[in-house]
Amino acid sequence: MAYLPNKIVLFALQILALFIASFSIPGICGRAVVEAHKQREFDYFLLALQWSGTVCQRTHHCCSSNACCRGSNAPTGFTIHGLWPDYNDGTWPACCTHSDFDIKEISTLRNTLEKYWPSLSCSSASTCHGGKGLFWAHEWEKHGTCSFPVVRDEYEYFLTTLNVYFKYNVTAVLAEAGYLPSNSEKYPLGGIISAIQNAFHSTPLLVCSHGAIEELRLCFHKDFKPRDCVIGSSIEVDGLSSKSSCPIYVSLPAHVSLGPENGESPVPVATSK
Numbered sequence: 001m002a003y004l005p006n007k008i009v010l011f012a013l014q015i016l017a018l019f020i021a022s023f024s025i026p027g028i029c030g031r032a033v034v035e036a037h038k039q040r041e042f043d044y045f046l047l048a049l050q051w052s053g054t055v056c057q058r059t060h061h062c063c064s065s066n067a068c069c070r071g072s073n074a075p076t077g078f079t080i081h082g083l084w085p086d087y088n089d090g091t092w093p094a095c096c097t098h099s100d101f102d103i104k105e106i107s108t109l110r111n112t113l114e115k116y117w118p119s120l121s122c123s124s125a126s127t128c129h130g131g132k133g134l135f136w137a138h139e140w141e142k143h144g145t146c147s148f149p150v151v152r153d154e155y156e157y158f159l160t161t162l163n164v165y166f167k168y169n170v171t172a173v174l175a176e177a178g179y180l181p182s183n184s185e186k187y188p189l190g191g192i193i194s195a196i197q198n199a200f201h202s203t204p205l206l207v208c209s210h211g212a213i214e215e216l217r218l219c220f221h222k223d224f225k226p227r228d229c230v231i232g233s234s235i236e237v238d239g240l241s242s243k244s245s246c247p248i249y250v251s252l253p254a255h256v257s258l259g260p261e262n263g264e265s266p267v268p269v270a271t272s273k
């Protein structure tokens, strides 16, 4: 008769283990879907672009890992944040396999990545299994590993992202529509969204910080045809919603030169009206 209680205790332990495992993925997951077992295949891709002028405004001390500190060679316009596989309900998978980032895999892409997918921060990024690493390591381990079966390895993840970034050149589309980096102008958010809609026939998502565009996110079907982005469970029809962090008029800050590569404090440059 001792057999039955033992079985019940074992069952209870198994439930407890599953419960603990479901909270065991490190804190980089945000609203990511955290599961103890294999995460289901994603629904679409999101290409997240960061506006370097806005992000670089936050740099107060220079370091070699931060591209904002490259003086006149610092990035301008949008650089890549990441290619993120997402679910239609507004959540996303994260840290899907134990495929640790290996810089050697992307050595042939290194120069292009430094230019168009640079880190705009001095701090190292968290990786999936409790460590710290390069910005690229963070993006590959957190998002790239969940891009299967469309993207199957690290090299393919970075190459695919670069190709999509070059094909859908948001900085050029905005410049053509008259939305140029400026430290004095404000532009209508609706006009910026319309310029993207006209060029790519899809609606982007915008993220702002203190009235300046910080991120622009483009969404794609799994075959990389553009599609509308989603917020939560509802499709963003016009890119504007109560959840938008952007005001009706937004700025696209011009790069402010951050002290020469020797690590000095930021030195603002004069900008024309």
Ligand code: U2P
Pocket (backbone or CB within 6 Å): 028, 030, 031, 046, 082, 084, 086, 092, 139, 142
């Ligand atoms: O938006 C804040 C951070 O949440 C993560 N994110 C957001 C939207 C989305 O569709 N997928 C996603 O992963 C991003 O985290 P990161 O890659 O920067 O760690 C985003 O910065």
